Amino acid sequence: MELGRKIAGALEAATFERVAGVGLANAERNHPRIVHSVLELAGTPLGAGDAAIVVGAGPSLQRRRSLERLRASGFAGTIVAADGALGACLRAGVVPHVVVSVDPHPARIVRWFGDPGLTAVPADDYFRRQEMDPIHREDELAANRALVGLVDAHGPEIKVAVATSAAPAVVERCEQARMELYWWNPMYDDYDKPGSLSRRLWEMNGLPCLNGGGNVGTAAWVLTHAVLGRKRIALIGIDLGYAPGTPYEKTQYFPELSDMLGARHTEAFIHTENPVTGEVWFSDPAYHWFREVFLEMARDANCETFNCTEGGLLFGPGMTTVPLDAFLDTIPPAARKGSHG
Amino acid sequence: MPEFLKGNYKVDATIEDKADAADSTDAFEKKALSRLGGSICFVSKKSLMWQGEAQPAGGAAAAGEATTRTASRATPEKGETDGAGTKDSRRA
Numbered sequence: 001m002e003l004g005r006k007i008a009g010a011l012e013a014a015t016f017e018r019v020a021g022v023g024l025a026n027a028e029r030n031h032p033r034i035v036h037s038v039l040e041l042a043g044t045p046l047g048a049g050d051a052a053i054v055v056g057a058g059p060s061l062q063r064r065r066s067l068e069r070l071r072a073s074g075f076a077g078t079i080v081a082a083d084g085a086l087g088a089c090l091r092a093g094v095v096p097h098v099v100v101s102v103d104p105h106p107a108r109i110v111r112w113f114g115d116p117g118l119t120a121v122p123a124d125d126y127f128r129r130q131e132m133d134p135i136h137r138e139d140e141l142a143a144n145r146a147l148v149g150l151v152d153a154h155g156p157e158i159k160v161a162v163a164t165s166a167a168p169a170v171v172e173r174c175e176q177a178r179m180e181l182y183w184w185n186p187m188y189d190d191y192d193k194p195g196s197l198s199r200r201l202w203e204m205n206g207l208p209c210l211n212g213g214g215n216v217g218t219a220a221w222v223l224t225h226a227v228l229g230r231k232r233i234a235l236i237g238i239d240l241g242y243a244p245g246t247p248y249e250k251t252q253y254f255p256e257l258s259d260m261l262g263a264r265h266t267e268a269f270i271h272t273e274n275p276v277t278g279e280v281w282f283s284d285p286a287y288h289w290f291r292e293v294f295l296e297m298a299r300d301a302n303c304e305t306f307n308c309t310e311g312g313l314l315f316g317p318g319m320t321t322v323p324l325d326a327f328l329d330t331i332p333p334a335a336r337k338g339s340h341g
Numbered sequence: 342m343p344e345f346l347k348g349n350y351k352v353d354a355t356i357e358d359k360a361d362a363a364d365s366t367d368a369f370e371k372k373a374l375s376r377l378g379g380s381i382c383f384v385s386k387k388s389l390m391w392q393g394e395a396q397p398a399g400g401a402a403a404a405g406e407a408t409t410r411t412a413s414r415a416t417p418e419k420g421e422t423d424g425a426g427t428k429d430s431r432r433a
Binding site: 007011013015016017018019039103104105163165186187189190198199202203206209210211212213215216218219225227253256257259260284285286289290293296297301 | 373374375376377378380382383384387388389390391392393
């Protein structure tokens with residue numbers, strides 16, 4: 001078996017190791033701030049109809065100008081964005097109804113909401129190095145300042161589906177921007193097993209546990225279907241892969257793979273041809289695992305999922321691949337005059 | 342290891358038990374792998390959402406029943422949901 005796939009096979013357990021401790025600690029710290037359950041979101045005014053678009057921060061978002069096309073279409077269904085895509089959405093004039101945030105990292109994730117406390121270029125090159133929101137590469141401080149302004153301006157229009165694992169800095173920033181918070185627990189383990197952490201969390205705060213699928217984009221899709229009840233869900237910017245020509249050094253897990261495998265790190269990348277575009281995209285073990293998990297969940301879910309990324313690696317049984325414009329053409333005219341899209 | 346080296350002779354070399362070293366290698370690999378993990382867990386063969394134990398009829402979570410099922414779970418169990426139908430099952 002290829003090295004990348006072999007590592008990917010170990011990531012379900014590895015992710016638990018990575019996030020369970022800090023996630024539970026954050027849940028305890030966030031507990032006094034919990035007012036609304038994410039289940040209440042289903043009863044709030046969102047987009048019209050049963051169609052929704054889930055926005056991730058993958059490179060196809062820029063390559064295909066997906067947000068600009070979404071904006072021009074006047075789509076009035078529900079728009080749910082991963083936190084990493086919030087900046088791109090707002091810059092394109094798309095105000096998502098819901099933003100999903102889950103990552104417990106203490107310092108990084110607040111940047112997706114604009115960090116008012118950032119006054120110098122940080123030593124951490126996470127945002128400069130990778131492809132998720134390229135504007136950070138050009139001038140990190142200016143990009144942050146602009147995002148602070150956009151989030152402050154639109155915060156009251158946006159609901160945040162925030163996991164109890166989220167860093168307190170993210171929670172504070174959302175509250176400061178007057179975003180309304182709706183809480184949920186990440187599902188950490190099998191709630192039917194003795195000593196389950198998921199069950200312990202539910203007993204502590206009574207919030208539902210969502211099976212997150214490894215990353216925030218997949219969690220946003222889970223929420224859109226399982227919580228909001230949307231039955232026709234299109235994906236943009238959820239590539240779960242790196243675009244052709246992306247240097248390995250610019251990939252999300254490069255430092256970790258390099259530390260772990262040394263010169264063999266190149267063997268961890270998996271190259272796959274997109275059957276629609278003919279482009280060869282590639283994944284690392286984490287993205288490969290995310291892809292396998294997403295396809296498994298989509299295959300079993302009682303909804304239609306449309307991959308409208310026009311790129312990436314998310315194709316297979318359970319996933320209908322269509323251009324974004326073709327999906328938008330199926331939306332009834334009454335649902336195409338949105339104030340958010 | 343030492344129990345396999347018994348004989349009618351003595352050796353000068355000291356044989357060290359490698360069990361501790363193996364444990365530390367496992368721990369290193371576990372730690373290294375954890376850096377490659379995602380930001381949220383995936384629990385295989387479970388529903389997309391679990392709302393805890395279903396309450397008695399009329400209770401707060403009475404509607405917390407599955408409206409759909411996954412292929413991997415032939416029979417949805419209490420509190421599991423893969424689709425909508427959650428509006429009346431708020432807990433917080």
